[in-house]
Amino acid sequence: MNAPLKNDRFLRALRREPVDTTPIWVMRQAGRYLPEYRATRERAGSFMGLAQNPEFACEVTLQPLDRFELDAAILFSDILTIPDAMGLGLSFAQGEGPQFARPVRSADDIARLAVPDMDGELRYVMDAVRMIRRELDGRVPLIGFAGSPWTLACYMVEGSGSRDFARLKAMCWNEPALAHRLLDVLAHSVAAYLAAQAAAGAQALMIFDTWGGLLGPAPFREFSLRYMAQIVAALKTDPHARELPVVLFSKGANTHLAAMADTGCAALGVDWTVDLADARRAVAGKVALQGNLDPAILHASPAVIRREARAVMDSYGNHPGHVFNLGHGITPEVDPGHVRVLVDEVHAYGRTLREDRAATQPRPTGT
Template sequence: WLPNPIRSVKDLERVVVPDVKDSLSYVYEAIDMTKKVLDNRVPLIGFAGSPWTILCYCVQGQGSKNFDKAKEFCFTQPEAAHQLLQKITDTTIAYLKEKVNHGVNAVQVFDSWGGMLSPTDYQEFSWKYIQQIVDALKPHTEVIVFGKGCWFALNDMAKSGASALGVDWTCSARNARYLSGGEITLQGNFDPSRLFSPPAEIKKMVTQMINEFGKDRFIANLGHGILPNIPVENAQAFVDAVKEYGQ
């Protein structure tokens, strides 16, 4: 919940592009500690919300089923919306570059609310800003792009220079391969809520998922973030199923 959402040009004037090294130093300290504990055993991915998804929260001020206030802001004050999106984009680029400087092995742009937009509006208010992030980060690290509900953009995403694309559980492996051109690495797409299923069932579904995507050019993962109340043993069943695949 944000006490002072951005709803006008006047509100926009108080938005600053911060010095990420100073204002977000605790994030980089956490990365340093995590990298030390991992000791290069597994790669560490650095995440950031997409500019559109961040705008949704900045304008709406809270979570929403349809982010109507965010969309109203974009459609009635497009110039202000683009100014805000650019500020978020510039900050996100600096934020992710500093994560790379602290040793993350890849970065992922997480567009949780991209599917709220039509394909045309997605191009204007989300994708062109994600493309800026990809262009800025790809000389420095591998970039993964994930758009929830954005199956319609997979073809453009595949041409962006990103190293991999995330897919949510509403898009089948077959469609994801077809829409993305079949050459780029895909990541996903297990429904996070399915981790409430019994561990034995989870293992069967994970095996089926990998069979459908194929083990090449595929990163087994959830189709969105893990839910906080998932039993640990169920999450472990997912991980074990991936590790045991093909044995």
């Protein structure tokens, strides 16, 4: 049996409930900027050896929590686990990012794809979730995650990373029905994958739509948002996932925040190219917001980090429903000490905001 939560700020904020201070976690909080991560990665022998070993995945998931007073843990894994489990031959070339030996380019390629077996090819992920949840012992909630169908398809069709993923875009224009078949099987796979993580012990779920911002307004709605909404709807019918908050993060898609808020998700991640006050107006109180400090600010001085963190929080205002985060993942060259400065400042300033609000509340009068 899993231990009760000792710190539920993150989950309360996602429900837009009052909290004692602003919760914070950091995208890629377990990563190469930490020397202990690099040591574990060396022991694992490769990135895939790290990600596919539940003991190593658990170890690196917990490493940032041992350094910083973070309010959530996130499963250490990769967004490309699903296409790898579909047999596309994922590898990570040194300095070149992910590559697939068998990219998806034709109708026959797509016809061969099927929802992976969560107790087979992806069991290592669920074993990691169970182990992490047990080792957390209620310290903070655990976030499970997946890549969005659009983002997964970008890598699967291109075969590697790209600046524009033109091959998938061409498929959308030239053979839209084929693109939809690919995205549909991916949506079913992502929904099953996240539901399995919920069953294994994840307490919140996040969908990373890393490349949604590459699409124009109408294509975004058709090829990205449609399938994220399909996943959220499917999770709401799953006995393990239906009560869990779902966070959508679509980098560069800030003009679609209102439509994303209508999917039924609990929160939206926001990148640093939009003011949080504008984002809060766009979603009209329907969802919580997560973000949105520019990751590059962590290379600045501690004084600047504190100032910019306060600016983000002031932009959101003293309203419920804010989870502090970066607007994208932390970069490998960041000084871990600067992350500590950020975490401590967010908690300290969050308490100050709430104390100021309490001081300005009208006192009840007697009768």
